[in-house]
Amino acid sequence: xxxxxxxxxxxxxxxxxxxxxxxxxxxxxxxxxxxxxxxxxxxxxxxxxxxxxxxxxxxxxxxxxxxxxxxxxxxxxxxxxxxxxxxxxxxxxxxxxxxxxxxxxxxxxxxxxxxxxxxxxxxxxxxxxxxxxxxxxxxxxxxxxxxxxxxxxxxxxxxxxxxxxxxxxxxxxxxxxxxxxxxxxxxxxxxxxxxxxxxxxxxxxxxxxxxxxxxxxxxxxxxxxxxxxxxxxxxxxxxxxxxxxxxxxxxxxxxxxxxxxxxxxxxxxxxxxxxxxxxxxx
Amino acid sequence: xxxxxxxxxxxxxxxxxxxxxxxxxxxxxxxxxxxxxxxxxxxxxxxxxxxxxxxxxxxxxxxxxxxxxxxxxxxxxxxxxxxxxxxxxxxxxxxxxxxxxxxxxxxxxxxxxxxxxxxxxxxxxxxxxxxxxxxxxxxxxxxxxxxxxxxxxxxxxxxxxxxxxxxx
Numbered sequence: 173x174x175x176x177x178x179x180x181x182x183x184x185x186x187x188x189x190x191x192x193x194x195x196x197x198x199x200x201x202x203x204x205x206x207x208x209x210x211x212x213x214x215x216x217x218x219x220x221x222x223x224x225x226x227x228x229x230x231x232x233x234x235x236x237x238x239x240x241x242x243x244x245x246x247x248x249x250x251x252x253x254x255x256x257x258x259x260x261x262x263x264x265x266x267x268x269x270x271x272x273x274x275x276x277x278x279x280x281x282x283x284x285x286x287x288x289x290x291x292x293x294x295x296x297x298x299x300x301x302x303x304x305x306x307x308x309x310x311x312x313x314x315x316x317x318x319x320x321x322x323x324x325x326x327x328x329x330x331x332x333x334x335x336x337x338x339x340x341x342x343x344x345x346x347x348x349x350x351x352x353x354x355x356x357x358x359x360x361x362x363x364x365x366x367x368x369x370x371x372x373x374x375x376x377x378x379x380x381x382x383x384x385x386x387x388x389x390x391x392x393x394x395x396x397x398x399x400x401x402x403x404x405x406x407x408x409x410x411x412x413x414x415x416x417x418x419x420x421x422x423x424x425x426x427x428x429x430x431x432x433x434x435x436x437x438x439x440x441x442x443x444x445x446x447x448x449x450x451x452x453x454x
Numbered sequence: 455x456x457x458x459x460x461x462x463x464x465x466x467x468x469x470x471x472x473x474x475x476x477x478x479x480x481x482x483x484x485x486x487x488x489x490x491x492x493x494x495x496x497x498x499x500x501x502x503x504x505x506x507x508x509x510x511x512x513x514x515x516x517x518x519x520x521x522x523x524x525x526x527x528x529x530x531x532x533x534x535x536x537x538x539x540x541x542x543x544x545x546x547x548x549x550x551x552x553x554x555x556x557x558x559x560x561x562x563x564x565x566x567x568x569x570x571x572x573x574x575x576x577x578x579x580x581x582x583x584x585x586x587x588x589x590x591x592x593x594x595x596x597x598x599x600x601x602x603x604x605x606x607x608x609x610x611x612x613x614x615x616x617x618x619x620x621x622x
Contacts, residue, residue: 272590358589
């Protein structure tokens with residue numbers, strides 16, 4: 173029998189069986205992959221594994237202690253989900269500013285993670301929410317913190333026979349934000365982005381996570397800035413110190429979208445903007 | 455390299471269809487080169503200009519970023535299906551004409567489809583929502599003001615029945 177060039181499984185079991193074969197390109201939405209393949213429409217075409225038909229991977233589910241987001245969930249669905257709005261406002265914010273309406277209706281969270289761009293807008297929120305990825309193959313199942321998933325731009329530890337089958341976020345309530353800068357508000361890939369999640373009680377920061385996008389080969393945490401904030405009272409002076417620290421932690425490059433010096437400075441500005449808004453709302 | 459076409463069933467402008475599609479074609483190429491529906495325009499082919507916007511299961515999408523095999527089971531509406539009969543324009547199209555929102559016309563099919571999708575979800579959009587909903591559609595002629603005016607006019611004057619078919 174002739175091998176199919178496009179595999180359209182309707183169940184996860186079929187998809188995992190298909191993924192056991194090498195050299196498959198996975199499509200979950202396709203808004204990144206089709207741009208990457210655009211220039212080769214008339215040249216040898218990779219075999220595609222299209223996940224769209226697997227309805228079970230397209231759900232947001234509430235559990236006792238955590239929320240599960242299926243990899244096929246679109247940016248639009250994240251943007252409008254009351255569950256995400258409650259437990260992961262940073263993620264909803266990021267989903268609502270990425271791309272355009274048309275892109276957000278097709279782009280998926282699994283695709284955004286697997287594409288592994290340091291500028292992927294859903295990744296910094298997932299870092300600060302302490303998200304866990306579930307990776308399945310026909311015979312194996314493993315989970316890992318999202319921060320362990322990325323190796324470099326476009327590079328991950330996902331094995332060739334594995335698929336991302338779930339993204340989990342704990343239901344601990346935190347406040348936070350996602351802010352980004354691009355050439356224009358719509359349809360621009362982020363030049364720099366900052367996400368944060370904080371637990372504040374009586375003005376004291378009990379816990380904080382900060383992630384920076386598009387300023388290193390992968391999304392990174394701003395550990396020094398976090399350490400400065402943790403255990404202290406949020407005030408304007410502390411915000412300035414943290415912003416300065418985060419700016420130093422960024423290790424951006426000059427590329428087609430922006431220059432390193434601007435990105436470094438904007439990391440501090442965005443963190444300051446986000447934290448100041450939280451301070452003003454307290 | 456020999457490729458195997460993929461069998462897909464879908465509905466286009468309310469008409470059920472079954473076709474075999476090349477696995478490496480986009481929905482945009484399939485509409486234009488496979489079916490002769492050239493109203494959907496081919497601009498950037500990378501999801502940035504919105505000229506190829508169609509309604510896919512009730513939502514605006516870029517036809518250039520959908521693979522033809524991905525349309526299996528989908529309901530698709532293109533600009534050809536917007537006006538219901540003969541020569542009479544759909545109220546959204548009529549508003550575009552009356553507000554001079556069409557200059558060269560290349561972006562217009564995409565603009566109209568984005569407007570359909572917006573009004574399907576939000577019958578009385580705020581200005582901010584209206585602009586956000588058209589942010590994925592570029593126009594190099596009008597400066598957008600006439601287009602925004604046309605969408606507002608359509609939203610205010612149109613009867614709900616003119617949106618019903620796009621929900622199917």
